[in-house]
Amino acid sequence: MNDQQLLRYARHILLDDLGIEGQERFLAAKVLIIGAGGLGSPAALYLATAGIGHITLVDDDIVELSNLQRQILHTTASLGRPKAESGRDMLAAFNPEIEVQARVERLQGEAMAQAVAAADIVLDCCDNFATRHAINRACVRHRKPLVSGAAIRYDGQVSTYDLRRDDAPCYHCLFPESDEAEDINCATTGVLAPLVGIIGATQAAEALKLAAGLGETLAGRLLQLDVRSMRWHSVNVPRDPDCPVCRQR
Ligand SMILES: [Zn+2]
Numbered sequence: 602m603n604d605q606q607l608l609r610y611a612r613h614i615l616l617d618d619l620g621i622e623g624q625e626r627f628l629a630a631k632v633l634i635i636g637a638g639g640l641g642s643p644a645a646l647y648l649a650t651a652g653i654g655h656i657t658l659v660d661d662d663i664v665e666l667s668n669l670q671r672q673i674l675h676t677t678a679s680l681g682r683p684k685a686e687s688g689r690d691m692l693a694a695f696n697p698e699i700e701v702q703a704r705v706e707r708l709q710g711e712a713m714a715q716a717v718a719a720a721d722i723v724l725d726c727c728d729n730f731a732t733r734h735a736i737n738r739a740c741v742r743h744r745k746p747l748v749s750g751a752a753i754r755y756d757g758q759v760s761t762y763d764l765r766r767d768d769a770p771c772y773h774c775l776f777p778e779s780d781e782a783e784d785i786n787c788a789t790t791g792v793l794a795p796l797v798g799i800i801g802a803t804q805a806a807e808a809l810k811l812a813a814g815l816g817e818t819l820a821g822r823l824l825q826l827d828v829r830s831m832r833w834h835s836v837n838v839p840r841d842p843d844c845p846v847c848r849q850r
Contacts, residue, residue: 636726639797642674647805
C-alpha cells in the first residue's frame with residue numbers, strides 16, 4: 602500500500618482484526634454486484650469507498666426519475682443512462698483507485714456462470730425471483746459466497762449463503778422456486794427510501810467480512826427488518842436435505 606492508500610484507509614487500518622492485512626484483502630477482492638438499483642447503490646458505494654479492489658456492476662436498466670428517491674448511486678444528471686455505467690462513474694468519483702467494470706445486461710446461462718466463477722463474493726441486489734435463483738444456482742455450482750438482500754414497502758431481509766461450506770443452506774433451501782412465485786417489486790408496491798440503504802449497507806458489511814475473513818457472517822441466519830417498528834428478527838435457516846439445487850453439491 603502506498604502513502605495515499607494508508608491515509609485513505611486509515612480508519613480501517615486502525616481496527617482490531619482488520620489492519621493492513623485486512624485492507625490488503627479488500628484491495629485484492631473481486632466482488633460481483635448484480636443490480637445497481639436500491640440495494641446495489643449503497644452496497645456498491647460502501648464497497649468502493651472501503652477499497653474493494655475489483656467491482657463488477659451488472660444492470661440492464663436505464664436510470665428513471667422514479668429511481669432517484671432511493672437509488673443513491675444515480676443523480677438527476679444520470680437520467681436516461683444505463684445504471685451500470687452511471688454507477689461505475691459514480692464509484693470512480695468516490696474512489697478512483699479501484700477497478701470497476703460495468704455490464705449493461707441481464708446475466709443468464711453461461712454468462713452468469715462465468716461472471717460468478719470469476720468473482721470471490723457475489724451480491725444479489727436484484728428485484729426478481731428468476732435472477733435470484735439463477736444467481737443462487739451459479740453460486741452453488743462454483744461454491745461462491747452469496748449475500749442476498751431484498752426490500753419492499755417497509756420490510757427488508759438479508760442473509761449470507763456461504764456456499765464454500767458443505768453444510769451451508771442455499772437460497773433455494775429457504776425460498777424454493779415455484780411456478781406461482783410472483784414478483785412483487787417496488788414498481789407496484791412502493792418502498793421507503795432508507796430501507797434499501799439499511800439492507801444494502803448490511804450486504805456491504807457482510808461482503809467485507811467475507812473478504813477479510815472477519816467476524817461471523819449471517820451464514821445460516823436470515824435477518825428480517827420491519828422498519829415501521831424498527832425491529833430486527835433473526836431466523837435460523839437450516840439446509841434442506843432435499844433441495845434440488847444444492848443436495849448434490
Ligand atoms: Zn439448497
